[in-house]
Amino acid sequence: MKRRIGLLVGVFMVASFALAQTTPDHIMPKDPTASGLTGPLHTVTIVTPDLPAVAKMYRDGMGMELSAPIQMSPADQKKLSAAWEIPADLPWSMHMLHRPTVPLATQIRVVVTGKPTPAIRKSWSRQELGPYGMGFPTEDVQAWDKHISALGFKRATPEIERFPLKRGDGSGYDVLEATFDGPEFLRNIAISRRDGMAQVGDLDLKTGRGGPAYGTQVVADIDAMAKFFVEVMDYEVRTDRIWRAYEVPFRFATIYAKGAKNGHLALASYEAKDTIAGTGVQPTMPNRGMAMWSFQSPSIDKIAERAKAAGLRVQSHGRIDAADLGARRTMTLHAPNGFMIEVFEPVK
Numbered sequence: 001m002k003r004r005i006g007l008l009v010g011v012f013m014v015a016s017f018a019l020a021q022t023t024p025d026h027i028m029p030k031d032p033t034a035s036g037l038t039g040p041l042h043t044v045t046i047v048t049p050d051l052p053a054v055a056k057m058y059r060d061g062m063g064m065e066l067s068a069p070i071q072m073s074p075a076d077q078k079k080l081s082a083a084w085e086i087p088a089d090l091p092w093s094m095h096m097l098h099r100p101t102v103p104l105a106t107q108i109r110v111v112v113t114g115k116p117t118p119a120i121r122k123s124w125s126r127q128e129l130g131p132y133g134m135g136f137p138t139e140d141v142q143a144w145d146k147h148i149s150a151l152g153f154k155r156a157t158p159e160i161e162r163f164p165l166k167r168g169d170g171s172g173y174d175v176l177e178a179t180f181d182g183p184e185f186l187r188n189i190a191i192s193r194r195d196g197m198a199q200v201g202d203l204d205l206k207t208g209r210g211g212p213a214y215g216t217q218v219v220a221d222i223d224a225m226a227k228f229f230v231e232v233m234d235y236e237v238r239t240d241r242i243w244r245a246y247e248v249p250f251r252f253a254t255i256y257a258k259g260a261k262n263g264h265l266a267l268a269s270y271e272a273k274d275t276i277a278g279t280g281v282q283p284t285m286p287n288r289g290m291a292m293w294s295f296q297s298p299s300i301d302k303i304a305e306r307a308k309a310a311g312l313r314v315q316s317h318g319r320i321d322a323a324d325l326g327a328r329r330t331m332t333l334h335a336p337n338g339f340m341i342e343v344f345e346p347v348k
Helices: 051-061 074-083 141-150 222-231 300-309
Strands: 041-048 092-098 107-113 130-137 161-166 172-181 187-193 214-218 235-243 250-257 264-269 289-296 318-320 328-334 340-346
Touching: 041 051, 041 214, 041 340, 051 092, 051 107, 051 187, 074 318, 074 328, 130 289, 141 172, 141 187, 222 235, 222 250, 222 264, 235 264, 300 328, 300 340
Parallel strands: 041 107, 130 187, 214 264, 289 340
Antiparallel strands: 041 289, 092 107, 130 214, 161 172, 172 187, 235 250, 250 264, 318 328, 328 340
């Protein structure tokens, strides 16, 4: 997709969950002391039969640490299979990717299937419906771009992109992005906010790199997704605008846990005429690609009540002791676009 030449114009939408940006920086919470029923995006789950490809991108390229296979009892693996809707005859294992020097960064759970499952995405197109990728904040996009390119990954655009944006007070700042095509048709974005702006997530002070700091999806109905995250997951919408940096504009909303500056959700939506249909495969476990987002909660019972009041089906609601997230009570449900959501509550 070619970039439109010129400045980006941010126009805030008038919609059920839209709001004007009244603070100088939209990543700042409405109330820094607030806390909700779910925290920031805790874990992104990628399903793949190809662990080496995922390791090359996220370990070698993005600098995360890859764990050995997560050990769990047969009973707990059976519980997870049920919660995640994995067929009993599909063998699977899992690894974790994390950045230990950045405790608030989202981690990645890699579910490695014994055979390929249906693919959620068919391309890297920004306009294709479905889970799109993740953002990785950095102080030096150029250095990270050089490193990832040297590994053989293709940048989505001929050059590093520069977006002139405006703070809430009208003053300007730049955002630099290098977007790379990764495994399972997911894109990974090295992003840097310049001119004194805080990065979109915490960084390793030694390397100047962090993340994942957010997950992003292309959806058909932002209002329905925002309503789900606000009314069921207890999140807050911080920005809602039309993004005009490309030849095909789209609506773009950012949604955060209350009080949080890390681990947000970025949702994009195109007009129907500009939307590319996906594979038709549901964006859910155990289908291949980004198949689930996980959120920690101090009370999954309250989330379950909200989900049921919204007419959603809660898939599981029991204890699991697997080492990926530790001992916890867990449940799964589906967002309005069919995407799988996991909510867990740590237990002793």
